[in-house]
Amino acid sequence: MANKPIVCAKDGIDITGCRVSLYPMKDHFAQQILTSIEKTNTSAVWQQTDLFSTLFRGEAPSVLDAAAALFINAYESKTHLVGEFTFSKGCPGDTAGDTFLNGEQAQPNKGKNLANGDFLVDCKYSFYVFGENHYMDEIATIVQLAETHGLSPRSAHYVTMLTGSASQLFAYFEAALAYAHDHLPHYVLEATVSVNSPSKKEAMPHD
């Protein structure tokens, strides 16, 4: 089963994965997603697209690089766009992607696609830790990291809210994943990132 928290590794490197789903709130949403996929350099990760998401797997810094680029490349200045990200470490019983665990931690989008991430985003996210008794402490550490990155974490029901530039947010996720990779056998970071929501200007519901 997909949720199986088996911990596995090749040469001591656990595989990291991210599911990215993009929701551009416009009639021509498909083209916006396709353009972003074309622009994103995925040479450092294993990838697969299904009905819901594009999935990247490999070394944590490379997965973050691809996921961040997919969102930043999909940005349009006037479109409300939401991205849903599920980052996780732990492999669900297959070896797809293992060839990308080569220790290089390549980030081919850094300094290129990722340089365009200076637009403002909001984020809700939750960090889940499994098989770890001190999991509340680990969550506190992850949220503290958001503070360090200038993202002003605020508590809300079932999630923590963040605000900052897209670049800041993905730099934070990279740091959080690096910490989690080193300290935790199995985790899930579930994040929803929103840009150009009309609710930011008008007092309207979540659209």
Add this chain to the structure above:
Amino acid sequence: MANKPIVCAKDGIDITGCRVSLYPMKDHFAQQILTSIEKTNTSAVWQQTDLFSTLFRGEAPSVLDAAAALFINAYESKTHLVGEFTFSKGCPGDTAGDTFLNGEQAQPNKGKNLANGDFLVDCKYSFYVFGENHYMDEIATIVQLAETHGLSPRSAHYVTMLTGSASQLFAYFEAALAYAHDHLPHYVLEATVSVNSPSKKEAMPHD
């Protein structure tokens, strides 16, 4: 902090919550969401809308009733719509919503708004259990319940996939939440529900 897994209750009834975010992939997305909110009977739950989601809290059957109605009421036959649902039990340190824990388990949308849920949906979801040593068994039980409800669960990376009518899916969530409510101190069910995806017809990416 919002992720705090404190277990609390009023008169022995743990509060259940659901964050629902709707993503209609069209230019006039806002109106579609507002119309759905207006149509949905939320008399049996505490509710709040923020930048990302509409949040319902109360007794599990009532929360499910409101969340299902919000999605079904947002359905349009030609619009690609995605809904993101985070169901959880456990209260993050406040008493908002406690007045709805009256033991009535009212479902004011059942047989009304929910009667329109005979359209086909796809779902990806993960069930997370905390503070429970046998959590793999609990996850297996929850997925087995999907089989019983005719939703053909399939494993994928980091999630399980389901297919069926919206009514079938929400009936399953209701059963899963009832099981989880009775057996588990703290859980999260994270689900993404998609309808009218063009990828269902054409071999296109996740749009």
